[in-house]
Every structure is written in C-alpha cells, then in structure tokens.
Amino acid sequence: MKARTMARLQRTETPHTDWCARDHRCGIDTHRAPDVIADATGGRGVITRVRAGDREYAEITIRVRLDHRDPIAVRQVGLTLHLIRRLIGAVAAVRPDALTGGASRIAIGRKAA
Ligand SMILES: [Zn+2]
Structure with missing residues (x-):
C-alpha cells in the first residue's frame, strides 16, 4: 500500500477585489488589503482585511x-x-x-508602507 505524503490541493483562482493590495500579499484564492496600523500606548495592532474564497474577515495581530x-x-x-x-x-x-x-469613519491610524 502506498502512503500519501501530501494532500492534493485544488484551489480555484478568484479575481482581485476593489480593495486588495494586488501584489505579493494576494494568493490564488485569498486577497489581502494593505495593513492598517493602530498604535496605542503600550502596544500596536495591525489589521488586515482578507477575502478567502467567499468569506471576508479582519485579521488582527496585536502586540501588548x-x-x-x-x-x-x-x-x-x-x-x-x-x-x-x-x-x-x-x-x-x-x-x-x-x-x-x-x-x-473612525480614524484608525496610518497605513503600512
Ligand atoms: Zn488580490
């Protein structure tokens, strides 16, 4: 019996959105906006709008x-x-x-370069 070492991945390419970065941040089926940074005393938050397939979400990384x-x-x-x-x-x-x-709109901070 042969062991399968890798799952077969099949992803359908999706078009860029109006808001995505249209660069290396986007993948075949995932699109990402430029990061938005929220600085605060004692930490920083980085927020990214993401579309993966037919779902959108905000991806947040914070440092406290x-x-x-x-x-x-x-x-x-x-x-x-x-x-x-x-x-x-x-x-x-x-x-x-x-x-x-x-x-x-609530002012969040500045966009990352
Ligand atoms: Zn894109």
Missing part, C-alpha cells in the same frame, strides 16, 4: 506590552484574551444596516 513580573503578565494575558473576545462579540453584534449611510 506585558509587565516583567510573571504573575502580573499572566493576568495581563488573560485580560487581553477577555477583551479580544469582547471585541469580536461587539463587532459581530453590530447590525450591518447600522454601518451604512454617511456616518464618519
């Missing part, structure tokens, strides 16, 4: 400065996890209709 004392750092990690869950829940709870119209 931790205290040098381990017990405090552990609690800070737990607090960060808690707040990330709240963030995800808050964004998911906003009805799409509430985001249409002429509401001003």
